[in-house]
Amino acid sequence: MDSSIKMAVNDLDFFYADFQALHRILLKFTSNQVTALIGPSGCGKSTLLRCLNRMNDLIPYSRVKGQVLLEGRNIYDPNVDVVTLRRHIGMVFQKPNPFPKSVFENVAYGLRVNGMRDRSMITERVEKSLKQAALWEEVKDRIHESALGLSGGQQQRLCIARALAVEPEIVLMDEPCSALDPIATQKIEELIHQLKEKYTIVIVTHNMQQAARVSDVTAFFYLGKLIEVDETKKIFTRPSLKETSDYITGRFG
Amino acid sequence: MKGISYTASGRQRKERSIRLVFFAIALASIITLGLILLFLFMEGLPIFKKVSVQDFLLGKYWYPTDDPADFGIFALIMASIAVTGVSAVISIPLGVLTALYLAEAASARLRQWVKPVVELLAALPSVVIGFFGMVIVAPFLQDVFNVATGLNLFNAALMLAFMSIPTICSISEDAIFGVPAELKEASLALGATHWETIWRVIIPASISGICTAVILGMSRAIGETMVVLMVAGGAAMVPGSLFDPVRPMPASIAAEMAEAPFRGDHYYALFATGIVLFAFTLLFNVVADYISNRYRQVGAATL
Incomplete structure (x- = not known):
């Protein structure tokens, strides 16, 4: 087994009741790389992320077929x-969802x-995580105030x-910047760059430029199928398939 | 050039008159409430010419028909508080835990069935619940606990608990179910179990709604008349045990109003009891309102 493969999706089907949202997905996520999942709304990219x-x-009434291997072990094993x-496996959601508690x-x-x-261990780890997320300087004086008072x-x-605080190995991000302004988005993107030194990152994004900026590998989905996956540079300059080039140049989707 | 006309037209006058009509309708119920209150105070306050407020509230003897009469409602107040308190001890855990189960554990299909059934409990006429307490529960208590009468504080509290569970359960369930799914997912994604998520995220986020539910349920219990009239036992004394017969304020008013001479001292004293009862329910509702506003912000991020 290739040791740099952190996670592998093997022939994965996913059903919402009778509707099949994913068709035989085959995809590998490499350690310390950022993989972007792109595609039009409803193409199954978020569904795939949430399968991971x-x-x-x-x-309720959803069903999975196939395997997701985390370091060789199927996470759907009973x-x-x-x-x-x-x-x-950490997850960051589309809308910021802090608990109504202090920072x-x-x-x-x-x-x-x-x-x-x-x-003291908790305090130490909280500080470390906030620093990793490039937030420490902004919140260190209001760490015991409500998190709902922070900006988006x-x-x-x-x-x-x-x-990050629980030290995951993989971080899943589901359109983490879709509710943020460009400055906040830029900060998160810089953060993603730094984080990949330690983590394997999978990010779903609607923003083509974002995928191009932050990711090493891009996977393009359409109608529940994985259409094309390759190095980001190649996907955005010379995609092999016409569907991919149509989508990234904005001709559909 | 004609330009655009900005002057008020017939449409705007119509808007204004519609607004007036709605205002008048809203006003009607407020005025009615105000008039009832006015009446309550007009008929209740005269008793304080005969008895001081302190003696009325703290006097231990309620012998309104004796000569000279005693108008001390301390025993009635304590009875109301005891009955409501004991019923809360029963109804709060049952109501809130049922709500938690329905919102968090039950399948969607079960929830769809059980919630309306619980709410239907609230539709049972109180006289039916009182009847049940009288005929079924009272003899049962008498046998099992070997007490003088099954019509007592505990029986009344039990029946009132039945009546407040639907309120507590239904409003709590709405609050718990209304906790944004994003918060729940965030917790689960961090490796929390379902139970940890309920305890550390969902309950704190819905606690204001749960408190409101509890207080509204208790305010329903303290004002309830028919059930306590039928099953509380009716003895106007400060309860010493769970199985003493008691006479809560609403029961006293309902039982005696018919025989109290119109605008006599007894009549005034009963209305004054009504004022005290009203003060209790008002307090409950104000507290419920305060809590639900105070801790309103529970949602996911506000951008």
Whole structure:
């Protein structure tokens, strides 16, 4: 097995009741790389992302076929404890969703539910995570104030810090900048660049320029199928398929 | 050039008159409420010419028909508080836990069925619940606990709990179900279990709604008349045990109003009891309103 492959999606089908949202997806995610999932709305890219940490388990009447291998082990195996699995795979959502708690408690939450009790260890890890998410300088004086008082961009970086605090190996991002202004977006993109040194990142985005800027590999989806996947440079300069080039040049979608 | 006309037209006059009509309709119910209150105070306050406020509220003896009469409603107030308190101890856990189950654990199909059924409990006429308490629960309590009468504080509290559970459950369930899915997902994505998510995220985020539900449920219990009239036992004394018969304020008013001479002292005293009761329910509602506004912001991010 190629050791640089962190996660592999193997012949994955996904159904919402009778509707098949994903068709035989085959995709590999390389360690310390950013993979962007692009495609028009409803193409299945978010569905795929949510299959990677089994968030779709929450949807009633949904069904998965095929495998998602995390370091060679199928996460849909019945023996897998989904709670532990999710600790290893962080997620950042489309809309910033901090808990209605203080900045500190937001970041400490994942540590606490994972059994960390030592106050000084928690404090240390909270500070480290906020620094990693490039938020520390902005919030260090209001760390015990409500997270809902932060700006949208700050809230989203707080959500990133919250995800990083539990030291996941993979970070999934579901259109993390879609609710943010360009300045906040730029900050998050810079952050993604830094984070890939430590993490494997999968990002869903509607923004073509963003995919081009932040990712190493881009996968293009259409109607629940993976159309083309390649190095980002190649996808945006010389895509092999006409559908891909039509989409990235804005001719449809 | 004609230009655009900015002057008020017939349409705008129509808008204004529609607004007036709605205002008048809204005003009608407020005025009615005001008149009832005015009446309540006009008929209740005269008793304080005979009895001081302190003696009325803290007097232990309620012998309104004796000569000289005693108008102390302390026993009635304590009865109301005891009955409401005990019923809250029963109804809060049952109501809130049912709500949690329905919102978080039950399948969508089960929820669809159970919630209306719980709400239907609220539609049971209180006289039916009172009848049930009298005929079924009272003899049962008498046998099982070997007490003098099954018509007592505990029976009344139990029946009132039945009546407030639907309120508590239904409003709590709305609050819990209304916690944004984003918060729940954020918690689960961090490796929290469902239970940890409920305890650390969902309950804190919906606590104001749950508190409101509890207080509204209790305010329903304290004002309820028919049930306490039928099953509380009716003895105007400060309760010493769970199985003492008691006479809560609404029961006292309902039982005695018919025999109290019109505009006599007894009549005034009963209206004054009504004022005290009103003060309690008003307090409950104000607190509920305050809590639901105070902790309103629970949502996901506001940009």
